[in-house]
Amino acid sequence: MTSTLPVSRRSFLRVTAIAGGGMLIASYVQPIADLAALTGSLEDFTPNAFIKIGADGSVTITAKNPEIGQGVKTMLPMIIADELGVDWKAVKVEQGLFDPVAYGRQAAGGSTATPTNWDNHRRVGAAARQMLIAAAALTWGTPADECSAASGIVTHRPSGRKLTYGALAAKAATLAVPDLATVTLKDPKDFTIIGTPQKGVDTPSIVTGKPIFSIDVKVPGMLFAVFQKCPVFGGKVKSANLDVVTAQPGVKHAFVVEQVGTSLGGLLGGVAVVADSWWLAKQAREKLEVTWDEGPTASHSSVEYARKAAELAQGPAARSLRKDGDVDAALKGAAKTVEAAYFYPFLSHATLEPQNCTASFSNGKLELWAPTQTPANGRQLVAQALGIAETDITIHLVRGGGGFGRRLSNDYLVEAAWIAKTIGVPVKLLWTREDDMAHDFYRPAGFHFFKGGVDGEGKIIAWRHHFVTFGEGDRPGSSAGIQPTEFPSRFIPNFELGTSFLPLGVPTGALRAPGSNGLAFVFHSFIDELAHAAGKDPVQFRLDLLGDPRMVAEPDGRAGYDAARARGVLEDVAEKSGWGRRKVPKGSGLGVAFHFSHLGYFAEVVEVTVVDAAVKVNKVWVVGDIGSQVINPLNAEHQAQGGALDGLSEAMGQEITIENGRAVQTNFHEYPLLRHTQAPPVEVHFRVTNNPPTGLGEPALPPVIPALCNAIFAATGKRVRSLPLSKEGFRWA
Amino acid sequence: MAQCGACTVQLNGVATRACQTPVSSVGNAAITTIEGLSPDGSHPVQRAWMELDVPQCGYCQAGQIMAASALLAKKPRPSEADIDEAMNGNLCRCATYLRIREGIHRAVQLAATGGAR
Numbered sequence: 001m002t003s004t005l006p007v008s009r010r011s012f013l014r015v016t017a018i019a020g021g022g023m024l025i026a027s028y029v030q031p032i033a034d035l036a037a038l039t040g041s042l043e044d045f046t047p048n049a050f051i052k053i054g055a056d057g058s059v060t061i062t063a064k065n066p067e068i069g070q071g072v073k074t075m076l077p078m079i080i081a082d083e084l085g086v087d088w089k090a091v092k093v094e095q096g097l098f099d100p101v102a103y104g105r106q107a108a109g110g111s112t113a114t115p116t117n118w119d120n121h122r123r124v125g126a127a128a129r130q131m132l133i134a135a136a137a138l139t140w141g142t143p144a145d146e147c148s149a150a151s152g153i154v155t156h157r158p159s160g161r162k163l164t165y166g167a168l169a170a171k172a173a174t175l176a177v178p179d180l181a182t183v184t185l186k187d188p189k190d191f192t193i194i195g196t197p198q199k200g201v202d203t204p205s206i207v208t209g210k211p212i213f214s215i216d217v218k219v220p221g222m223l224f225a226v227f228q229k230c231p232v233f234g235g236k237v238k239s240a241n242l243d244v245v246t247a248q249p250g251v252k253h254a255f256v257v258e259q260v261g262t263s264l265g266g267l268l269g270g271v272a273v274v275a276d277s278w279w280l281a282k283q284a285r286e287k288l289e290v291t292w293d294e295g296p297t298a299s300h301s302s303v304e305y306a307r308k309a310a311e312l313a314q315g316p317a318a319r320s321l322r323k324d325g326d327v328d329a330a331l332k333g334a335a336k337t338v339e340a341a342y343f344y345p346f347l348s349h350a351t352l353e354p355q356n357c358t359a360s361f362s363n364g365k366l367e368l369w370a371p372t373q374t375p376a377n378g379r380q381l382v383a384q385a386l387g388i389a390e391t392d393i394t395i396h397l398v399r400g401g402g403g404f405g406r407r408l409s410n411d412y413l414v415e416a417a418w419i420a421k422t423i424g425v426p427v428k429l430l431w432t433r434e435d436d437m438a439h440d441f442y443r444p445a446g447f448h449f450f451k452g453g454v455d456g457e458g459k460i461i462a463w464r465h466h467f468v469t470f471g472e473g474d475r476p477g478s479s480a481g482i483q484p485t486e487f488p489s490r491f492i493p494n495f496e497l498g499t500s501f502l503p504l505g506v507p508t509g510a511l512r513a514p515g516s517n518g519l520a521f522v523f524h525s526f527i528d529e530l531a532h533a534a535g536k537d538p539v540q541f542r543l544d545l546l547g548d549p550r551m552v553a554e555p556d557g558r559a560g561y562d563a564a565r566a567r568g569v570l571e572d573v574a575e576k577s578g579w580g581r582r583k584v585p586k587g588s589g590l591g592v593a594f595h596f597s598h599l600g601y602f603a604e605v606v607e608v609t610v611v612d613a614a615v616k617v618n619k620v621w622v623v624g625d626i627g628s629q630v631i632n633p634l635n636a637e638h639q640a641q642g643g644a645l646d647g648l649s650e651a652m653g654q655e656i657t658i659e660n661g662r663a664v665q666t667n668f669h670e671y672p673l674l675r676h677t678q679a680p681p682v683e684v685h686f687r688v689t690n691n692p693p694t695g696l697g698e699p700a701l702p703p704v705i706p707a708l709c710n711a712i713f714a715a716t717g718k719r720v721r722s723l724p725l726s727k728e729g730f731r732w733a
Numbered sequence: 734m735a736q737c738g739a740c741t742v743q744l745n746g747v748a749t750r751a752c753q754t755p756v757s758s759v760g761n762a763a764i765t766t767i768e769g770l771s772p773d774g775s776h777p778v779q780r781a782w783m784e785l786d787v788p789q790c791g792y793c794q795a796g797q798i799m800a801a802s803a804l805l806a807k808k809p810r811p812s813e814a815d816i817d818e819a820m821n822g823n824l825c826r827c828a829t830y831l832r833i834r835e836g837i838h839r840a841v842q843l844a845a846t847g848g849a850r
Contacts, residue, residue: 068790069788069789069790069791069792069827070789071789199783199786200786200788200789200791202788202791203782203783203786203787203788203791204774204783206788206791206794206795207767207774207779207782207783207787207788207794207798208767208768208771208773208774208779209766209767209768209770209795212791213791213792350826351792351826352737352739352790352792352793352824352825352826353790353792399790399791400790401790401791401792401793401826402790402792402826402827403790404826433734433736433737634786635786638786638789638829638832639789641828641831642789642827642828642829645828645830646827646828649828667734667736668734668736668737668824669734669736673824673825673826674828674830675821675824675830676816676817676820676821676823676830676833676834677817677821679828679830679831681831682831
């Protein structure tokens, strides 16, 4: 996602004294001398610090990653603070600037913040603690190992002498920095912050309406822009009535922007309208008339994709991704076989805060304020499109009103930057909801064709899977691919996986739990079909499929799938939900599924009551295994609940359909989100296992969709093979 | 479009979608926004929201809080059905609905035990 290195134990620490006696601890991915060479001299080099300790004892910790509601602005500084040895309530958290040289990888995506920063953030905090202890030991003339630190105070244990971090910071700033690789980390049993429930650091600002979102950014003298693109993806402007638009009240500029390059992820062709206020820009755009060259995608439609997919399914897959055993022979010898075609639609991310970016360009330098999830990619994209150096671009990471993967793409950054450079005045570009739904990087639709067989004992012995997806040549579209190691691959002796491609045209991208959000639905629905064909209990059938608690990996050790962890969450969720031990009334049912994604194992049970196709979800049970440590249990529960409810939302009503090369749905009346009355209770448990801690923004989502559909089957006998449920005749009760 | 409710403010105490309300239609009605709900975040709904850490991304929460506080001003002890009716137009993309409902119940308690307003 970014080309920058993560801060690692091989990173370099730098400590700097600050005026009035404090210290800054910064960490760099290159030796400091190399960086000084870049900026001229060491003195001119202003560090972007992870930790700032003032002479007054104040502690400021930088949150380096973009915050989009996943809670990293709280979670990452908690890790540093614990190892540093301060009280959480004494810590002030500041959002870091985009500065990958100082902070390493700065991105929100793939639930990666925990696994990639757990170790290095601990080391940065521990290094600072070690220096403060060294400073105290030096002051007292005692060995450092007679001193310990907690709550911002170093104590000399034999004598009981104490010095505060504030009093020690100036001296600590003069000491040699420790090697990050060898600093001593706390014993997890001594954690005082990690593992405790902590509220979001921005919650007070949110509930009092402080202007903390990207949409709230104000820059002196800024104008406001809207940008009209071709409703058909990749279409170009032939002509536009710019004179009419320019004559509208408050309009300062209206001009045509040409597409740069060929990627749908960069600057596309369109018309920019800039005015004194956003409303005037939007009003003026309503007078805009454009003649478009709609391009080749104008002939694309969801109906045509489905027709072609069904046609492709008649033949063999164009590409074989995996072939284990002999599927044909196994199917012939199977006691029961099941054949099924599954479908899930395009989805929009629909962040509640539409895409927006504020840009200021002067003297060859560009400054951007944006809720981007991938500032490194954004800076590169903007630099290439504008023909300026990446070093001339500053990006302020501003809290995003949701992300869900939409802001992995930086199209709105490059639009704002282009407009600002063209007009030479700071500008805020803000999309309407309709712009947002019309120009997303959609979760790709998928068509899956299965044939499976179980033997006389009810075990799956054959599995043939033809996945018709989007791609070109040998490359699937963004988030449209599948790994040959995806479960249940390697757990079935006779197994075939192949893909065929539909033409690209609709821009696709990662939506929360990309790949998994569709694959979990089709796999665990079809596994459920096989369980019922075999006459087995759905939980027991899955345990039998997982087999012995062992690690299943490729011969080179890659792509490990831990059957023990999968069994663990599955057994726990069965226990918590009372699976098999509770009688549910007629018209009600329980469904189960599990999925491994983003390094986390999750199993979920959904209980529904269905009356005349009106679905009431009574409850959802979630059990997750994200390793040895849940860093912030409060936010962890929130993320798991939100992920499960997001999945229900997707399953019931969401679909982007394509007609004439454009998205049909425009706003929430056609693309419904879950509402208050539809949200069931979600009970969340974490199973602690001896594995490195991993992330939580995504892996709770995928299993809820098949668990819901399997519950509907248990309640009604109707098997859902196509989403959304609303198109299958269901609705929320 | 009045589709999401994030812009909810109060006109004379009634939850109203700002995006659908021209200034010309407001007349002399008192407008209360999230900034005006309390001078210091001490409204029981705000306190309950902080206590339960309701927000995730937080973008919809100003609207949720204005809808919830309008409900409580009218019905200090709302039923579940009252909450359903008052809140169902306010979408939360992060799906913080469980805590919003809990927050309303907590705000009722805070207001009853001597909270501000």
